[in-house]
Amino acid sequence: MLELRDITAGYDPAAPVVRHATLSLAPGESVGLLGPSGCGKSTLARVAALLHRPDTGTVTLDGSPVRGWRHRAPRAQRTAVGVVFQQPRLSADPRLRLTELITEPLRATHRRDEIPRRLAELAPAVGLTPDLLDRRPHEVSDGQLQRACLARALVLRPRWLVCDEMTAMLDASTTAALVAAVEDYRAATGAGLLAVGHDHVLLQRWCERTLHWNDVTRTRDPAPL
Amino acid sequence: MTDREAVLSVRGLSVRFLMPGGRRIAAVTDAHFDVAAGECLALIGESGCGKSVLASALLGLLPANARTAGEARLGDLDLLAAGERTLARTVRGRLVGLIPQSPAAHLTPVRTVCSHLRETVAALTGTRGRAALRAAAEAAAARAAFPADHLDRHPHRLSGGLAQRAATALALVGDAPLLLADEPTTGLDRDLVDPTVDELRRHVDTGRRSLLVITHDLAAARRIADRVAVMYAGRIVELTDARTFFGTPGPRHPYSRGLLEALPDRAFAPLPGMPPELGSLPRGCAFAPRCDRATDACTALPRLADGVACHHPHLPEGLRA
Amino acid sequence: MTCDPATTAEPAWRSHGTERRSTRAVRVRVCVVLVAATVLAVLLVPPLVRLDQQAVDLSSRLLPPSRSHPFGTDDLGRDLLLRCVYGLRVSLLVGVAAALTATVIGTAVGATAGALGGWADRGLMRVVDTFSSVPHLLMGIFIVAMFRPGVWPVIVSVALTHWLSTARIVRAEVLSLRARPYIDAAVSGGASRWRVTVRHLLPAVLPQAALAAVLMVPHAMWHESALSFLGLGLPTHLASLGNLIQAARGSLLAGQWWPTLFPGLLIIVPTLAVAGLAGAWRERINPRRRSELML
Incomplete structure (x- = not known):
């Protein structure tokens, strides 16, 4: 389970962007979260990926409560959630070649020996050809770079995926290709998915369950369990 | 095509970028199209297909390493041959109004x-x-x-x-008689797309202006355009009526078909492979390597004839006996 | 609509470039030549020209520039051209060493403050503020006064007064980079704080830091000259540019312009050339300019 309970979060404690949001995903489930831009759904996605510490509220990941965020989260917990962001240009270190970009998490977690095997599996899965892998971000298109960012999110085999507006900047064909790659990965591993976006046609087609932002943040009485 | 007089008339427009090391990037090749008064033409295609470069060429906003050929007539003026003074004093804002991407x-x-x-x-x-x-x-x-x-x-x-x-x-x-909207709906919430494009459309319906919309948002193009031009690898591969393109009988070029079928409210199936590099385009049809209808004939470059540049176009529904 | 067969032939290409580029290229070339000449003179003249810069010739005191002494002679009859080259050598050595030291300190402090954030950031930046609240020259004098005169105290003095701006630049750069999604992605991929800093943050700020270092060389040279001119810098037997001007103070009042003019020019011209090159480089690494090349 990935459970977010009564989350209030933001960048200024006086004016939180997310107020009392509650959301839970069953293992292997795909949930789409719809909301207008600027509503705070990206912040909630960052909380779910353990990248932003909420002001109040609890996050439970596979049964164990999350006590630290970012570097303070245990590595095993952090890497259990893979993330893909909206803008591939900002999500890729401009100095790294696509190969290094994709395999950087393996290096960071001291699993270099897996690099050749994972690369050989992931590159075709996201549709990247060998000649593209040798290039740097400014030498590829947005769509190609987002494919690499997806591969990076999958390289540690996360049990959960958080896709924050993953396809908002991309054309129809690349969108379909990336969604297919995510779904192939989920079919093979049983990973759960939280897809955040504003395109209801896309999310309804993609996810088993779609929630609107208002359904998630409605203040409720704490339900007695 | 409409019988109204063309406001913008583009003939053989090509743009090359000279890159360090003598490489040439064929960003736009031999584009031909007209936009009439009271008409909206949507230029659609994947990112990197050359559509934004085409818009920059029309506005004279290309970087110093670009070379252009052909002409783009707006009234008596060739936008491609005009100097920076003419562009700044009489074109931008007065003859061409630009509605930019991410207006905020x-x-x-x-x-x-x-x-x-x-x-x-x-x-x-x-x-x-x-x-x-x-x-x-x-x-x-x-x-x-x-x-x-x-x-x-x-x-x-x-x-x-x-x-x-x-x-x-x-x-x-x-x-300005010509409005140019560059990705007007990218970054907008889906619920805002329809009102925004309707608003743009209203300015065309006065009958005096023409609108060139550059977008990869097919839903927006469908709502606003009278005609669509599909670009692939720098070339216009299909130029046709929007109603037949999005409705029946549908697009005739295999690429346009694939692009439409990738929409989440259609088959949601991606086109196989990726667009070719503009720096090293294959000889012949650039789409052939990704095309399920490709044959030996596709090693020759297909001409844009009857609104489609393909050796094996899908036939209009009525003609399929 | 069919294509005209004529259009398949190679069309006539039109260029849309502006001429601004070429004047900048000339400016950059002039700077390169000046910097190269300075470096070559400083490196090659002492080993190749076997003349003693200290050779005193009282019979030819304070001669104006001539064929045999292009820069003239000083009050002890020493050849000023030779003295200036040696002076430039000392000044450049001090300048480069001080700039490098200052950059290393500044980058380390700035990167630590930016990467750690929180109380570490606040504490380090207060230190920076404290240092910058004292006038540079005053603190430079104070530091020099604590040691015996020599090259090292001057380098330390200049370095300790000049790392502040680099620390601020690096910290600001690190802070803005830290908010990028690619840092989030690295954290999510299990990267430690150290790895994020070394692998993603530092390489990104190094061009900026290097630029700051290059721009600091002229600054450090000016600072050294000022200290020497005040008689607090290098010992007088070392011919630094500042020392040369200081020694020639008296003769300027007597109407002998050459002993001050030439060392002065040698401070100004190479430092301007370095600053010009650094400016061109900054334009190069500026991402805005890079995006000018579309695609």
């Missing part, structure tokens, strides 16, 4: 919408005097349905939709 970022953050409008009005129409400028700015805002009580707001206090209207109001000030 296009507006100066420290100035109000009204101050933007006043400056543009003063520059383009020569209106002088505080009261006259304010009145002209209000009139310009009203034309783009921008609410008058938001005029004194700064760009960051506008919603995406209102920022778009502010940018549209600015583009309309010079009463």
Whole structure:
């Protein structure tokens, strides 16, 4: 389970962007979260990926409560959630070649020996050809770079995926290709998915369950369990 | 094609980028199209297919390493041959109004919408005097349905939709016969897309203006366009009526078909592979390596004939016996 | 609509470039030549020209520039051209060493403050503020006064007064980079704080830091000259540019312009050339300019 309970979060404690949001995903489930831009759904996605510490509220990941965020989260917990962001240009270190970009998490977690095997599996899965892998971000298109960012999110085999507006900047064909790659990965591993976006046609087609932002943040009485 | 007179007439427009090491990037190759008054043409295609470069060429905003060929006639003027002085004094704002991508970022953050409008009005129409400028700015805002009580707001206090209207109001000030909208719906919420494109469409329906929309958002193109031009690897591969393109019988070029089928409300199936590099295009049809209809004939470059550049186009429904 | 067969032939290409580029290229070339000449003179003249810069010739005191002494002679009859080259050598050595030291300190402090954030950031930046609240020259004098005169105290003095701006630049750069999604992605990929800093943050700020270092060389040279001119810098037997001007103070009042003019020019011209090159480089690494090349 990935459970977010009564989350209030933001960048200024006086004016939180997310107020009392509650959301839970069953293992292997795909949930789409719809909301207008600027509503705070990206912040909630960052909380779910353990990248932003909420002001109040609890996050439970596979049964164990999350006590630290970012570097303070245990590595095993952090890497259990893979993330893909909206803008591939900002999500890729401009100095790294696509190969290094994709395999950087393996290096960071001291699993270099897996690099050749994972690369050989992931590159075709996201549709990247060998000649593209040798290039740097400014030498590829947005769509190609987002494919690499997806591969990076999958390289540690996360049990959960958080896709924050993953396809908002991309054309129809690349969108379909990336969604297919995510779904192939989920079919093979049983990973759960939280897809955040504003395109209801896309999310309804993609996810088993779609929630609107208002359904998630409605203040409720704490339900007695 | 419409029988109305063309406002913009593009013939053989090509753009090359000279890269370090002598490489040449074929960003746009041999584009031919017209846009008539009261008509909207949508230029669609994947990112990197050359559509934004084409728009920059029309506005004379290409970087120094670009080379162009062909012509783009707007009335008596060839936009490609015009010098920077002509472009700055008579073209931008006066003959071509640009509605930019991400308008909120296009507006100066420290100035109000009204101050933007006043400056543009003063520059383009020569209106002088505080009261006259304010009145002209209000009139310009009203034309783009921008609410008058938001005029004194700064760009960051506008919603995406209102920022778009502010940018549209600015583009309309010079009463340019051609409006050019570059990805007007990217970054907008889906619920805002329809009202935004309807708003743009309204300015075309007056019958005097023509609109060239550049977008990868097929849903927006469907709602706004009279005709669509599909670009692939720098070439226009299909140029056809929007109603037949999005409805029945549908697109005729295999690429256009694949692009439409990738939509989440259709088959949601991606085209196989990726677009070719503009720096090393294959000989013949650039789409052939990804095409399930490709044959030996595709090693020769298909000409744009009857609105489609393909050796094996899908036949219109009625002709399929 | 069919294509005209004529259009398949190679069409006539039109260029849309502006001429601004070429004047900048000339400016950059002039700077390169000046910097190269300075470096070559400083490196090659002492080993190749076997003349003693200290050779005193009282019979030819304070001669104006001539064929045999292009820069003239000083009050002890020493050849000023030779003295200036040696002076430039000392000044450049001090300048480069001080700039490098200052950059290393500044980058380390700035990167630590930016990467750690929180109380570490606040504490380090207060230190920076404290240092910058004292006038540079005053603190430089104070530091020099604590040691015996020599090259090292001057380098330390200049370095300790000049790392502050680099620390601020690096910290600001690191802070803005830290908010990028690619840092989030690295954290999510299990990267430690150290790895994020070394692998993603530092390489990104190094061009900026290097630029700051290059721009600091002229600054450090000026600072050294000022200290020497005040008689607090290098010992007088070392011919630094500042020392040369200081020694020639008296003769300027007597109407002998050459002993001050030439060392002065040698401070100004190479430092301007370095600053010009650094400016061109900054334009190069500025991402805005890079995006000018579309695609």
